[in-house]
Amino acid sequence: MSFSFPFGKNEAHERLGQEFGNLHLDTKIQTSHAKPLANADPVVTPIYHSTTYRYKTVDQFHQPNHGSNYCYQRCGNPTSENVEVIINEIEKGQGTLVYNSGLAAASAVFLEFLGAGSHLICMAPLYSGTFSFLTETMTRYGIEITWVNVETEGDNFANAVEKAIRPNTKIIFVEVIANPSMAVPDLKGTIAVAHKHKINFFIDATFASPYNIQPITMGADFVMHSCSKYIGGHTDVIGGCVTVRDEENWKRLKLQQLTTGSAAAPFEASLLARGLKTLALRVDRISDNALEIAKHLEKHPKVTHVWYPGLESHPGHKYAKDFLRKYSGMIAFDVGTAENAIKFIEALKIIIHAVSLGGTESLIEHPLSMSHGKELLRHEFAAKVPEGMLRFSVGVENVTDLIKDLDQALQKI
Ligand SMILES: Cc1ncc(COP(=O)(O)O)c(C=O)c1O
Numbered sequence: 196m197s198f199s200f201p202f203g204k205n206e207a208h209e210r211l212g213q214e215f216g217n218l219h220l221d222t223k224i225q226t227s228h229a230k231p232l233a234n235a236d237p238v239v240t241p242i243y244h245s246t247t248y249r250y251k252t253v254d255q256f257h258q259p260n261h262g263s264n265y266c267y268q269r270c271g272n273p274t275s276e277n278v279e280v281i282i283n284e285i286e287k288g289q290g291t292l293v294y295n296s297g298l299a300a301a302s303a304v305f306l307e308f309l310g311a312g313s314h315l316i317c318m319a320p321l322y323s324g325t326f327s328f329l330t331e332t333m334t335r336y337g338i339e340i341t342w343v344n345v346e347t348e349g350d351n352f353a354n355a356v357e358k359a360i361r362p363n364t365k366i367i368f369v370e371v372i373a374n375p376s377m378a379v380p381d382l383k384g385t386i387a388v389a390h391k392h393k394i395n396f397f398i399d400a401t402f403a404s405p406y407n408i409q410p411i412t413m414g415a416d417f418v419m420h421s422c423s424k425y426i427g428g429h430t431d432v433i434g435g436c437v438t439v440r441d442e443e444n445w446k447r448l449k450l451q452q453l454t455t456g457s458a459a460a461p462f463e464a465s466l467l468a469r470g471l472k473t474l475a476l477r478v479d480r481i482s483d484n485a486l487e488i489a490k491h492l493e494k495h496p497k498v499t500h501v502w503y504p505g506l507e508s509h510p511g512h513k514y515a516k517d518f519l520r521k522y523s524g525m526i527a528f529d530v531g532t533a534e535n536a537i538k539f540i541e542a543l544k545i546i547i548h549a550v551s552l553g554g555t556e557s558l559i560e561h562p563l564s565m566s567h568g569k570e571l572l573r574h575e576f577a578a579k580v581p582e583g584m585l586r587f588s589v590g591v592e593n594v595t596d597l598i599k600d601l602d603q604a605l606q607k608i
Pocket of ligand 1: 370
């Protein structure tokens with residue numbers, strides 16, 4: 196096999212001809228621009244690290260989408276858009292945007308589709324970060340919020356949401372599985388209420404992952420994920436995404452994203468694209484592991500309660516069974532007291548004591564002393580977390596080893 200160096204592919208050399216050779220070194224370095232290699236069609240989308248894009252003519256800049264999609268990284272980037280296309284395909288949406296965090300994704304929808312004086316109906320409990328954004332930030336802009344508790348309302352949740360509707364209600368927001376209590380709302384009933392009253396239905400489907408549910412196909416208007424969880428899947432990237440049912444809403448969010456500067460960076464986007472390749476494999480395995488572990492814990496004498504949507508004992512099981520492919524990897528269980536919970540967590544050998552979730556490795560935390568601490572409890576509608584409750588993000592490890600680890604730690608309490 197013989198090789199030859201691809202001389203003559205330097206765009207500046209072609210443009211400047213002889214003059215190129217006479218340029219000073221420091222100018223030459225700046226003008227040199229290797230053209231993309233001919234006949235190179237990489238299997239994996241490259242990381243486009245350029246903040247800006249060159250134009251041949253001024254006219255090109257003024258054409259729709261600047262004659263290409265790319266002008267400046269904050270406005271669009273090929274690596275990020277590759278991920279958006281993939282997620283949009285999975286979600287069966289009319290457009291996806293990737294953000295630099297899950298909270299950037301959630302807050303983008305609230306900021307764009309609520310205005311001063313509008314009303315939001317929100318499921319309680321929900322993720323503490325979203326809760327803080329809504330109660331601390333959005334209320335300062337005159338947004339009114341009605342909280343509807345999915346745990347106390349149970350089968351009456353959709354009715355309670357309907358009763359809370361006001362003329363200025365703009366969004367109904369729920370989580371597919373509540374963080375950290377694993378409560379599951381009647382999604383179909385609540386979406387029907389939103390459609391009947393022509394109100395945007397917005398769902399955070401992070402805990403289920405886009406493998407286990409595609410809410411757009413059920414009629415949701417917006418679905419978001421913290422991509423830092425199952426989509427990234429390897430505990431090495433923070434990101435978020437929003438997928439829409441109506442392209443006009445994508446256009447609004449796209450404009451907002453480039454004016455607020457909340458887009459995911461290309462390196463992060465490339466990690467999301469890599470994570471997505473194994474989403475199905477990982478979530479399938481994780482969901483199977485979690486169901487087996489939840490059944491085991493439910494029988495364990497030292498465990499007073501298990502909350503997992505895949506268990507028949509779970510109050511939202513009938514809903515979860517209807518709309519989830521599998522029940523995902525998040526389990527909450529109670530070991531009686533905070534003292535027991537802390538002793539148990541510190542005795543684990545394989546399962547890692549850390550916040551966050553959705554990675555290949557099993558992670559466990561004590562919500563009351565960590566993610567859902569006392570600061571939040573001063574709010575009437577914050578998650579009421581039992582003191583002995585642990586939140587477990589099941590990983591892809593061998594399930595027998597995970598159960599052994601849980602058992603040996605349970606023995607210590
Ligand atoms: C359900 C849920 N939604 C949103 C978020 C926020 O995502 P991020 O940390 O990527 O901003 C989290 C983070 O833990 C979460 O658990």
